[in-house]
Amino acid sequence: MSEPAALINDTFLRACLREPTSHTPLWLMRQAGRYLPEYNATRARAGSFMGLATNPQFATEVTLQPLERWPLDAAILFSDILTVPDAMGLGLSFAAGEGPRFAHPVRDEAAVAKLAVPDMERLRYVFDAVACIRKALVGADAQGRPAGRVPLIGFSGSPWTLACYMVEGAGSDDYRLVKNMLYARPDLMHRILEVNAQAVAVYLNAQIDAGAQAVMVFDSWGGVLADAAFRRFSLHYTRQVVAALKRHAEGRRVPCIVFTKGGGGWLEQIADCGADVVGLDWTTDLGQARRRVDDRVALQGNLDPAVLFAPPEVVAAEARAVLDSFGPPQRPDGRHGGHVFNLGHGIHQHTPPEHVAALVEAVHGHSRRLRNDA
Amino acid sequence: MSEPAALINDTFLRACLREPTSHTPLWLMRQAGRYLPEYNATRARAGSFMGLATNPQFATEVTLQPLERWPLDAAILFSDILTVPDAMGLGLSFAAGEGPRFAHPVRDEAAVAKLAVPDMERLRYVFDAVACIRKALVGADAQGRPAGRVPLIGFSGSPWTLACYMVEGAGSDDYRLVKNMLYARPDLMHRILEVNAQAVAVYLNAQIDAGAQAVMVFDSWGGVLADAAFRRFSLHYTRQVVAALKRHAEGRRVPCIVFTKGGGGWLEQIADCGADVVGLDWTTDLGQARRRVDDRVALQGNLDPAVLFAPPEVVAAEARAVLDSFGPPQRPDGRHGGHVFNLGHGIHQHTPPEHVAALVEAVHGHSRRLRNDA
Numbered sequence: 001m002s003e004p005a006a007l008i009n010d011t012f013l014r015a016c017l018r019e020p021t022s023h024t025p026l027w028l029m030r031q032a033g034r035y036l037p038e039y040n041a042t043r044a045r046a047g048s049f050m051g052l053a054t055n056p057q058f059a060t061e062v063t064l065q066p067l068e069r070w071p072l073d074a075a076i077l078f079s080d081i082l083t084v085p086d087a088m089g090l091g092l093s094f095a096a097g098e099g100p101r102f103a104h105p106v107r108d109e110a111a112v113a114k115l116a117v118p119d120m121e122r123l124r125y126v127f128d129a130v131a132c133i134r135k136a137l138v139g140a141d142a143q144g145r146p147a148g149r150v151p152l153i154g155f156s157g158s159p160w161t162l163a164c165y166m167v168e169g170a171g172s173d174d175y176r177l178v179k180n181m182l183y184a185r186p187d188l189m190h191r192i193l194e195v196n197a198q199a200v201a202v203y204l205n206a207q208i209d210a211g212a213q214a215v216m217v218f219d220s221w222g223g224v225l226a227d228a229a230f231r232r233f234s235l236h237y238t239r240q241v242v243a244a245l246k247r248h249a250e251g252r253r254v255p256c257i258v259f260t261k262g263g264g265g266w267l268e269q270i271a272d273c274g275a276d277v278v279g280l281d282w283t284t285d286l287g288q289a290r291r292r293v294d295d296r297v298a299l300q301g302n303l304d305p306a307v308l309f310a311p312p313e314v315v316a317a318e319a320r321a322v323l324d325s326f327g328p329p330q331r332p333d334g335r336h337g338g339h340v341f342n343l344g345h346g347i348h349q350h351t352p353p354e355h356v357a358a359l360v361e362a363v364h365g366h367s368r369r370l371r372n373d374a
Numbered sequence: 375m376s377e378p379a380a381l382i383n384d385t386f387l388r389a390c391l392r393e394p395t396s397h398t399p400l401w402l403m404r405q406a407g408r409y410l411p412e413y414n415a416t417r418a419r420a421g422s423f424m425g426l427a428t429n430p431q432f433a434t435e436v437t438l439q440p441l442e443r444w445p446l447d448a449a450i451l452f453s454d455i456l457t458v459p460d461a462m463g464l465g466l467s468f469a470a471g472e473g474p475r476f477a478h479p480v481r482d483e484a485a486v487a488k489l490a491v492p493d494m495e496r497l498r499y500v501f502d503a504v505a506c507i508r509k510a511l512v513g514a515d516a517q518g519r520p521a522g523r524v525p526l527i528g529f530s531g532s533p534w535t536l537a538c539y540m541v542e543g544a545g546s547d548d549y550r551l552v553k554n555m556l557y558a559r560p561d562l563m564h565r566i567l568e569v570n571a572q573a574v575a576v577y578l579n580a581q582i583d584a585g586a587q588a589v590m591v592f593d594s595w596g597g598v599l600a601d602a603a604f605r606r607f608s609l610h611y612t613r614q615v616v617a618a619l620k621r622h623a624e625g626r627r628v629p630c631i632v633f634t635k636g637g638g639g640w641l642e643q644i645a646d647c648g649a650d651v652v653g654l655d656w657t658t659d660l661g662q663a664r665r666r667v668d669d670r671v672a673l674q675g676n677l678d679p680a681v682l683f684a685p686p687e688v689v690a691a692e693a694r695a696v697l698d699s700f701g702p703p704q705r706p707d708g709r710h711g712g713h714v715f716n717l718g719h720g721i722h723q724h725t726p727p728e729h730v731a732a733l734v735e736a737v738h739g740h741s742r743r744l745r746n747d748a
Contacts, residue, residue, distance in 0.1 A: 174679075174680065174722060175680065176680060176683060176722065176724065179678065179680035179681075179683065180680065180683040180684065183680065183681055183683065183684035183688050183692070184683070184684045184685055184688060223657065225657070225678075226656040226657065226677075226678040226681075226718075227656070227657055227658060227659040228659070228695065229678070230657070262636070262657065264639045265638045265639055265657055265658055282600040282601070283597065283599070283600065283601055283604070283636065283639055284601060284639055285601040285602070303600075304553070304599075304600040304603070305548075306548065306549065306550060306553035306554065306557065307553075307557055307600075309550060309553065309554040309557065309558070310554065310557035310558045311558055314557050314558065318557070321602070344600075348548060348550065350550065
């Protein structure tokens, strides 16, 4: 296609690229999730988390659920960050009430030697879900012509974050096994990360081919690394992924978001990795972060998800404080910054959905006022 | 006493105060702990963790165990960060294989109203342990006169970190209950923190009276707070504690260390809280941290405890990298910085003790070479 994909609301894509927008776009990490009763109903029908994620119809259904409730500015593919190592044959499962678990963790030289970029046919269910969600997102524009309601974001875990689960076999308190390998056998660690980087790039490009209009790399566990180790074992490989991404599709640039939880101290270095947008958790002041990157990238974040447990008026006040901290996107010198409002981490399963309504209203309303007053 | 307390090795105290030292002093958070077979033997005799902590003889025995193995430059009182809320009547216990738990968490207005600074008699076992350890630390100096082998560090949890456990009742993945109170009922949260700040100050001063030669405030959970909330709910109250501390005893200054895990982004603000030393976890580069605080405070840290799982030669190389990052304490302009070598968090229970030997040797040896080469 040479025509840009028609979108009724492209605010999210424009903010990612630091273009003017009439309001600050908003989506929520894990917005399709257990805090929504309709999600739990669909999951019950699917039988399991992987039953949900591997069925494009179910994945489409839950992806759209939060958009039916609130005017969120982006949809994100319903999937898991660990689909790639599952396709490598590590056997991903989710026991009830627990996190992810791999049946075949990668802990020795022989297991590392066997790792390879998986055949993307094994991830066909993801690309089918992307295509299916794109179709389901089509609405009618003001002239009654078919157009996408909002953009669809695809994603993957970062090479390092995938490696954490691949070596540990599950989540961890102390990352003892993966750090043990990192310090004692850096050669094995680098080999895993090279395979992961290639696999993640191929995987994200296939999501873009299937219709993802932006992609996000979740470096959920980059923040457990020591300063020098973060650069060598996480950021280096995230940069390889970003460099290998297709950056145009359907006549538009495909923005790339990199989110390192606990990575606020490395913001300048992450901002140099080639991504259009850097995600921040709630420990970093957004205004200071913006000054540190001098609007060379857009920023995504960064409300503490725990704020959503507070009464709606507190939710609204805290959301306004985040917007005020970033400030108006247009700077006095005429240049533009970009801000995508989000939480600093996934939404908690116990969040009252009506508090999300207060958040969406506050972000859209206050960000419009900020632009008018500027 | 007007004479300074005689110490055979006062390197730790001098580094805390940014005075010249012949080597970089070293101690390890949780250095008396489960990675030592002799600790486990004493604990078995004591019957439980609290049985160990509340018995001054046992506490003295385990405090000295790591010093018998290695020439560490400080001893730290064997105790727990949660003794103060236990003395408030919350009922602290440690189930086997689990973290701390309070029988009576503080979750509503009535429970908050009942909180008060505890009678320090209920913490007599701590002060008795301090006095007992000081006696046990006495050795003979080069002239055969009695002198303390190394200084003894006292400690407490920070007001915020105590509040986390008091409200949650135990450790937490998401700090949902305490953050809920913080956002929904900041008045209750502030009341808890005021009581905690007063209690922690009285408690640390009583440890100093009993013989603690330095004190450390562990803000283990400051890093879970959003940027603005950290200042209001954690640092503000830590500052109150520091301001209320006795700073001289036995003819010497009593240094105060403040450690906020995950607090690297707030380093400048923490360095302004009145402490002599700021502790850092491993995510912050020590050289950059030193430049940020411009040697206005000493720094403590910051090896990733997971490094100790690697072979001894890797442990030594990583320790040298931390020392090199800080650089020689004396600056080209003649001013002095201070560095206390430590881990960025407590030592893991599965650490091979022989790897600690490699660490101690590398830190002492390399830091002497750094000074000679400078």
